[in-house]
Amino acid sequence: MDWKIMRKKNKSRIISDIHGGEAAKILSFRGLSGKKIKIVSDFSVNLNPLGYPAEIEELFLNPGRLISDYPHPDAAYAECELAKNLGLKTSNLITGNGATEIFDLILQAVKPQKALYCAPSYSGYAEICAKRSIEAVPVKMKTSGETFAPDFPALKKGNAELIFICSPNNPTGQTADRKHILELAAAKKDTVIVVDESFMDFSVKASSSTLMTSKLPPNLILVKSLTKIYSIAGLRLGFAYGSAKIISLMRFLRLPWSVNAFAQAAVPLLFQDRDFLRKTVLYTEELHEYMLNSILPLGRLLPCPSETNFVLCKVSGMSAGSLQAELMKRGILIRSCSEIYGLDSSYIRLALRPENEIDLLTRALNSVFGKKKKSPSPKKIKGALMVVGTTSNAGKSITAAALCRYFANKGINVAPFKAQNMSLNSFVTPEGGEIGRAQAVQAEACRIEPHTDMNPVLLKPQGDSSSQIIIDGKAVFTMNARTYYRNKQKIRERAFAAFDRLNEKYELIVMEGAGSPAEINLLKEDFVNMRMAEYADASAILVADIDRGGVFASIFGTVTLIPPPLRKLLKGIIINKFRGDKRLLDSGIEKIEAITGIPVLGVMPFIRNLDIEDEDSLGLEKNSGTAEKKSLLDIAVVKLPRISNFTDFQSFEKYPAILLRYTDVPEKLGNPDLIIIPGSKSTIADMEFLRKSGMEKELLRLLKKGTPLFGICGGYQMLGKKISDPRGVEGQRRFMRGLALLPIETLLLKEKELAQVSGVTVPGLPFAAPGTTFTGYEIHAGKSSRTKTKASNPLLITQRGKVKCSEEAGDVSADGLVFGSYVHGLFDSAPLRKQLIEWLCQRKCIRSATVLKQERKSRERTFNELAGVLAENVDMRKISSFILK
Structure with a gap:
């Protein structure tokens, strides 16, 4: 017809x-x-609404043979996989190009003159019947209020060879009684009952409502569209479950290759996530x-x-x-x-x-x-932004700091947040807690005091296999990676709680991820990248480093490996560290936007001489090497394998005439004007490095020639006579002989000293006048005691935290060439730093004014300029739209 x-x-x-x-x-x-x-x-x-299972995308990462080769004409392998996962026999199951083809095959096999369907119901039943010249007769559902249920007595009375029942019904959303369906099939043995359960797996009542677990009578066929539950409408896949006789006939009628190669290959991937x-x-x-x-x-x-x-x-x-x-x-x-x-x-x-x-x-x-509020209020900034990167050192920390300052300049009450940080470069907050240095810098960009809630979980590596775990600013335990991941759920809850506290206080939270959000081996346990963005309902921005090369490949790979539900949070891409004409990127940007569906928000230029601390010691590579002739002063920092708080010395980088460099090779020490042994996360192991590498011998040689040698924290401990670790705080080694240049001995303890401190210098410090003020902070797991009662104390701490005190601190040698202290950030104090530079210049017989007058711009000015570069090169209107509520 x-x-x-x-x-x-x-x-x-x-x-x-x-x-x-x-x-x-x-x-x-x-x-x-x-x-x-x-x-x-x-x-x-x-x-x-969850989207498709992430595993499906594996099909499209290497699709070559699926595109060029013929699929199995009868989808035999796919049907075996489907039957195995559903606990059915292959002889009772057939796949098709969606449920629509399955319905058509049923009609071809049964050849009814008339079919009944419950109404209201899915339009496809009537449409397919019309295509096959079959009369489709609706049987109105029983209604009670807003509920709809099949009229089973009317269906029993109906004169038709086939009946369609949709459960849960589309469009009413209610399931049919399983018992009544089976009774209908028993009462009408000459009528084929087709039950469409395409939406059953969404129901909390699925186990008690589905017929999938039942032994079906020979005249009942169950149909499911996998398109709906697995969100694979583009692949098209459905199946029928029924008697071997009817399934065999349908298989005979089905045209070959009706199920495409991608749909067939998808079947085993649908069931990989058993929790989906x-x-x-x-x-x-x-x-x-x-x-x-x-x-x-x-x-x-x-x-x-x-x-x-x-x-x-x-x-x-x-x-x-x-x-x-x-x-x-x-x-x-x-x-x-x-x-x-x-x-x-x-x-x-x-x-x-x-x-x-x-x-x-x-x-x-x-x-x-037309519902109007009496006084419509304008949209306000409220929410969170997440900055993730294609790699470590892509520029996440700097981008986050730029965003912090940009919104702070707009009058927004903004704060930084990083759920988990792994770094030896830490900072002590005013309340006496320890956080990553990057979040302290970002807090400064926000013009607020740093707080432990800004970095609730800090991991400080203690070797290749274990880390000290700091939660809410306090060291709680040391564990290896495997133990850490076993406890990650509890740790995650602490991080989420910290975010919630910040979120109550601030209008905007600028969050920073860690490493890459596409580390597929870590996705399940993640709470610092996209899972954190999901929890915070944050829009995520992907930062890609073009300076390393391969930027478009890294963008595509990162986006592709992020699971689809989390990928939806990615709202934009920033290409970072570009040198040259941005127009050269136009074709690449157009292509990457097309294949990822994510807009490129802007291209940030490579910014030289940026006076903002690096997140970790990767940034030290640029300052490695020997002295350059153009520098008037040369300061060499020993690059310890377990270096910590290397930012203690970055204030010297404000002066173009001063070369600050880091080296772990004795021969590259050269003839510096000052050598500094920095902090260490494992003092005994790093002291052993000095000894075995030949660095100790070179330090002593240069000291004998008159080169000043300073030590901060762990470096201070190494300058002493010995370091003892009876409780194994740092590892198996219990004792290590020091450089014996200062009259102190150090005992390592599990309890940390964490405090912001301030004070003044006292007579005995050769490079600073008595009464010179300083500020800083202490982070150390050890106490140093003097072996000589008449040893000189060059510093006096007058305030520890919020408590006034009078504590002698630090040590200096009799000739004034060796100095050590536990105070980090000592040289950030401008008066002390200025006098140290003048002392070094005097020793070298050069004019200090020549060095000091070239001081670079202030940190405040740097933040403002950074925010300006961001606003000039990135679509900030678009970013602002992500957080307008």
């Missing part, structure tokens, strides 16, 4: 052949095809509640009870078609049910989408319904 005749015959029963998601057709149908309308959120298609269905059900329940709480206050939508991933609603005050048209004008697509038999023109269907999309829908509905 001709299709047009069939449509005319079933005019009242055939639903419009326009389906959900077909925006172009719907625009034309609603007379909007000439309008410039972009759909930004689609509530008309009932796909899993459970997470889907929980997320569906969560979104269902959020949807109802969002639309009920509008007073114009009456939702029907739903057990799956969509909600049928009755609209008051306007037709479903009119509401669909108005929402499309606002970028929202919904499903109008006005042409579905059994429903009137007031019904719409809303798929469950993520909360941010439901918020868009709610605002659009408010606009359509």
Whole structure:
């Protein structure tokens, strides 16, 4: 029978052949095809709001043979995999190009003259019947209030060779009673009962409602579309479960190669994440509640009870078609049910989408319904931004600092946050807690005091296999990586709690990730990159370092390896450290935007001589080597294998005439004007390095020639006579002889000294006048005692934390060439630093004014200039839109 005749015959029963998601057709149908309308959120298609399983993307990373080779004509391997995972026999199962092909095969196998279907229900049943010249007769559901249920007595009385039942029903969302379905099949043994469970796996009642676990009678066929639950509409895959006889006949009728290669290859990947269905059900329940709480206050939508991933609603005050048209004008697509038999023109269907999309829908509905607030308030900045990078040292810390200062300059109350940091370069907060130095710098960019909540978890490596774990500023234990990951859930909760506290106090949190967000071996346990962004509901920005080369490959690889649900959080890309004409990148940017779907927000230039501390010791590589002739003063820092707090000396980099360099090779020490042994995370091991590498011998040789030698913290301990570790704080070695240049002995203890300190110099310090003020902080796990009672104390600490005190500190040798102290940041104090530079210049017989007058710009000015570079090269209006509430 001709299709047009069939449509005319079933005019009242055939639903419009326009389906959900077909925006172009719907625009034309609603007379909007000439309008410039972009759909930004689609509530008309009932796909899993979690998205597809991440494993599916493996198909597209190396798709060559799947594109060029023929797939198995009968999808035999895919069917074996599907049967194995579902606990079924292969002889009872057949796959198809979505559930639609399965329905068509059933009709071809059964050859009914008439088919019944519950109404309202899925339009496809009637459409396929019409294509096969089969009369499709709707049997109205029983209604009670807003609930719909199949009329089983009417179905039993019906005279048809085939009956369609959808459970959970589309579009009403309610399941049919399994017992009643089986009774219907038993009562009508000559009628084939087709049960469509395409939406069953979204239901919390699935286990008690599905027929999948039942032994089916020979006249009952169960159909499932995997398209919906696994969100693979583009792949197309469905299956039927029934008697071997009917399945065999369907297999005979199916055309070869109907299931494409990608869909076949996807089958085993669908089941790799055994927790996917459970997470889907929980997320569906969560979104269902959020949807109802969002639309009920509008007073114009009456939702029907739903057990799956969509909600049928009755609209008051306007037709479903009119509401669909108005929402499309606002970028929202919904499903109008006005042409579905059994429903009137007031019904719409809303798929469950993520909360941010439901918020868009709610605002659009408010606009359509004309609900106006008496005093509409302007949008305000509120939320979080996450900065992640394609690699370590891509520029995350600097980018985060730039964002902090940019928004601080706009009057926004902003704070930095990094859930977990691994660094030996730490800082003591005013409350006496330890955090990563980068977050202290970012706090400075925000013009606020640093706090332990800004970096709640800090890992300080103690060798190749273990780290000291610092939580909320305090060292709690030392553990290896395996033990750490076993305890990561509890640690994660502490990090989330710290974020929550910050979020209550500040309008904006600028978060920084760690390493790369695409470390696939660590994704499950992640709470510092995209999982943290997900928890904070933050928009993420990916920073890519072009200076290393391969920037587009690193962007594509990073984006591709991030699981799809987390990838949605990536809102933009910043290409960092570019040298040259940015126009050369245009074609590459256009391509990377096309294949990732993520806009490039800007290209940051390579910024030279940036006076902001590096996150870790990777930055020391640029300062390695020997002295350069152009420098007036040469300061050499011993690059210990376990160096910590190397930023103690970066204040010297403000002076172009001073070369600050780091070296671990004795021959490269040269003839510096000052040598500094910095802090160490493992003093005994690093003292052993000095000895075995020949560095100790070279230090003593240069000291004998008159080169000053300073030691800070661990370096101070090494200048003493011995270091004892009876409790194994640092490891197995219990004792190490020091350089014996200062009359002290150090005992390592588990308890740390953590405090900000301030004080003055006293007579005996050759490079500073008595009474010179200083500030700094102490982080050390040890106490040093003097072996000589008349030893000189060059420093007097007058305040520890918030407590006034009078403590002698530090040591200096009789000739004034060897100096040591526990105080980090000592040379950040301008008066002390200036006098030290003058002393070094005097020893070298050069004019100190020549060195000091060339001091570079202040840190405050540096932050402002950095924010200016950001605003000039990055679309800050777009970034600001991510956090407007």
